[in-house]
Amino acid sequence: MPDKITVAGVSIDTRQWIGGARVASAETFTDLSPIDGSVLGEIARGGPGEAEAAVGAAREAFPGWAATSRKERARILHAIADGVEERLEELAIVETMDNGALLRSHRRGVMPRVAHNLRFFADWLLALDHEDFETRGHRNHVSWDPAGPCVLITPWNAPLMLATWKVAPALAAGNTVVLKPAEWSPLTASLLADIAAAAGLPAGVLNVVQGYGAEIGDALTAHPDVRRISFTGSVPTAKRIAASAAGNLTPLSLELGGKSPLLVFTDADLDLAVDLAVEQYDNAGQVCLAGTRLLVEESVAEEFTRRFVDKATRLSQGDPRDEATDIGPNVHPRQVEKIDGFVQRALAAGARPVIGGHRKDGLYYAPTLLTDVAQDAEIVQEEVFGPVLTLQTFGDEDEAVRLANDTRFGLAATLVTGDPGRAERVTAQLVAGTVWVNCFFVRDLQAPFGGSRLSGVGREGGTWSFDFYCDLKNTVTAPKGWTHHG
Structure with missing residues (x-):
């Protein structure tokens, strides 16, 4: 099968994106357009091997990205947002062809929100702080340390917007990412990989793998080197992911819909x-x-x-x-x-x-x-x-x-x-x-988002996102005991 397809005039690589390179898979799955049922292309179908390679690439890239300064991480996220805005029309039409949502909505609301997701968390990172406080003369200092490789599993109803909602804070926090988009709408995630690479994101910091949950998803969520899992989707799938993650006590963020x-x-x-x-x-x-x-x-x-x-x-x-x-x-x-x-x-x-x-x-x-x-x-x-x-x-x-x-x-x-x-x-x-x-769908990324009961576990947005994607550390320093000055 060809490595690239053309959708509405836009060239899209159908292979996996692992460690900064395109990687073919032995099998494919068919991606259909809901508009008319036409075949958009055959997409690389990953399994345990691709999962291992992607997590391995994220693990290898993690120390360097975690050590990158906040300012530089924010700069690269803004550069990715620039790339999204430069290709906004292409992303909009591809997403419409792939998941059937309104093109006018993608142009005017959804794709601008994609860029905003990236910029918001870049800016929030630079302002992220907790005022030091004192305990019996000792200084307490709270810090947010990168957690490690993250697996982000995203749904098909707003593919790129919900992907960057997770990718942006995970990368801003200093983590590396394995993104698995829904198999019914995988195309803009592949384009995001290209945009991120062009923006200067180091190899292995963002990996994009495609395939079915039972084949590649299970291998990702059960991997012992994964330190965070974020999933948006159905309750039955969330239960399966939670069971898979339980063996490693991998922290989960779950947004599972509702009946509002x-x-x-x-x-x-x-x-x-x-x-x-x-x-x-x-x-x-x-x-x-x-x-x-x-x-x-x-x-x-x-x-x-x-x-x-x-x-x-x-x-x-x-x-x-x-x-x-x-x-x-x-x-x-x-x-x-x-x-x-x-x-x-x-x-x-x-x-x-x-x-x-x-x-x-x-x-x-x-x-x-x-x-x-x-x-x-x-x-x-x-x-x-x-x-x-x-x-x-x-x-x-x-x-x-x-x-x-x-x-x-x-x-x-x-x-x-x-x-x-x-x-x-x-x-x-x-x-x-x-x-x-007296309103609906007024959303601000600095507000906590998540659900109660079976609608989910945890909250995302603003500092809540960094609380999830980081290991919070409190350093307590005594007022005396220094033997060296200068």
């Missing part, structure tokens, strides 16, 4: 509430933070539903390369089968489709809203990860909070209310890592 509520109270601005609710169809519903459970106070439920249907049915679904498109395809045939399975089982159990409830041509799934669903129904309790919302009603605040918290997850929550007192009361009771009041 969107609460609409009777005093809410209904137009705002509807806008926020329809926004949950973004990226064809493939957003971990999406408020897929609409919980609406009984007194405004009928009017809310009427306005929601009016707005949602005017969404344009089609080719994500078209600027007018609002909803593109789902990422893979298996994902569409999963989404439709959830919906059809819900309908068979008595759910009523207010809109949608069916597949369309190819990998396009109609935006769906289901009502007449029980709180213990599968469609209410389990993450669908598609353009499928449920609508339930509540009578008062207590019931709203009870319904909102009544799942195994706790990633995010959104509430719409005109009463600041109510907002304060309700948010204090919600089990969620992030709560939005």
